Amino acid sequence: MNVADKNLARVGSDELAANSPDTRTRHGKLVSPVITLAHGGGGKAMRDLIDDVFIEAFSNPTLNTLEDQARFQLSDLARYGDRLAMTTDSYVIDPIFFPGGDIGKLAICGTVNDLAVGGATPLYLTCAMIIEEGMQVSTLRQIVKSMADTAKAAGVFIVTGDTKVVGRSSCDKIFINTAGIGVIHQDFKLGADKAQDGDHILVNGYLGDHGAAILNARGDMHLTSPIESDCAPLHELIQTLLTAAPNTRFIRDATRGGIASVLNEIAAASKCAIEIHETKTPIRQEVKGFCEILGLDPLYLANEGKLVAVVPANExxxxxxxxRDHPLGKYSADIGSVLPGGRAGRVHMQTSFGGKRIVDMLVGEQLPRIC
Incomplete structure (x- = not known):
């Protein structure tokens, strides 16, 4: 997708939302400074919450009708491609605010990225929240504003949602579920099973920042290293990549399980062997040091703004x-390749000491509640 197509997608998204008239006048206002069970009960308190917090922040003609579903013209969606992409994810991160982001920003970025890595133009998102009784309304407003700001920057609309309130200690502050809809351009056919001998493995910058930032933010280690999450929407970077390399085989955002899990998925699906090089793999010294202290492997740390791409050698x-010309890809690197004649399903790393080590699939979960 070129720049003109990208701009058309943003304009078109505005046009699609405008097809739904804003027929409802909002006038609910919250009085309580904290969330109560009544705010999830379906009555006036809940309507005031929806009006004063969610509609106030997410307002668009499709959402403002407050129907049980968002409605779109199929002919309008078809302008952007021949396949519909849909994804869903839930966010239970602890803590809900962290260096570089918060649970709201994470929810939008994660959903946008899950659509974009399949070659889709992200258009619409849903938002369902499970809120713990007693949460400060000011905290909820901060999260919702972060979601609204991130959605606006990504050119997507939050068009429908749901709110539930549970008793104290029934959840940890707030959990968010999002779903997203996008349209895939007919030229893009990406898949983990499409890697071929000689293909190159690219990443768009420093790995493991998100996982290290979250663990550090929990305060157990009392470290002062300035590690921030890489949380960011990657759709524009991905469009840039696909324009430069239209025959790209596969793209995946390396979230839980890090790049090690993504590479193993590719090797298994494509029945190929993959080799990466430690000296070419970008990891901050702070993250390496952090992992050495805790006995962690940065290849398995979660990322929320990093992708792995499999690209033909000639592209x-x-x-x-x-x-590298894009702000989110300044430190992009070519870290390895698909090996001809290697052992199918195997991923290994050439270490800085000249040896090799197996990079296996993560067993279990290295860090809980990381996203």
Missing amino acids: SQAALSAM
Whole structure:
């Protein structure tokens, strides 16, 4: 997708939302400074919450009708491609505010990225919240504003949602579920099973920042290292990559399980062997030091603004240059390749000491509640 197509997608998204008239006048106002069970009970308190917090922040013609579903013209969606992409995810991160973001920003970025890595133009999101009784309304407003700001920056609309309130200690402050809809351009056919011998493995920058930032934010280690989450929407970077390398085989955002899990998924699905190089894999010294203290492997740390791309060798340099020209790809690197004749399903790393080590699929969960 070129720049003109990208801008058309943003304009088109506005047009699609405008097809739904804003027929409802809002006038509910919250009085209580904290969330109570009544705010999830379906009555006036709940309507005031929806009006004063959610509609106030997310307002658009489709959402403001407050129907049980959002409605779109199929002919309008078809302008952007021939396949509909849909995804869903839930966010239970602890803590809900962390260096570089918060649970609201994370929810939008994660959903946008899950659509974009399949070659889709993200258009619409849903938002369902499970809120713990006693949560400060000011905290909820801060999260919702973060979601609204991130959605606006990503050019997507939150068009429908749901609110539930549970008793104290029934959840930890707030859990968020989102779903997203996008449209895939007919030229893009990406898949983990499409890697071929000689393909290059690209990443768009420093790995493991999110996982290290969250663990550090929990305060157990009392470290002062300035590690921030890389949480960011990657759709524009992905469009840039696909324009430069239209025959890209596969893209995946490396969230839970890190790049190690993504590489193993590719190796298994494509029945190929993958080799990466430790000296070419970008990891901050702070993150390496953090992992050494805790006995963690940064290849398995979660990311929320990093992707792994499998690109044909003859397009890899163009892809890398284009990614480096984008703000979210400044430190992009070519970290390895698909090996001809290697053991199918195997991923290994050439270490800085000249040896090799197996990079296996993560067993269990390295860090709980990381996203």
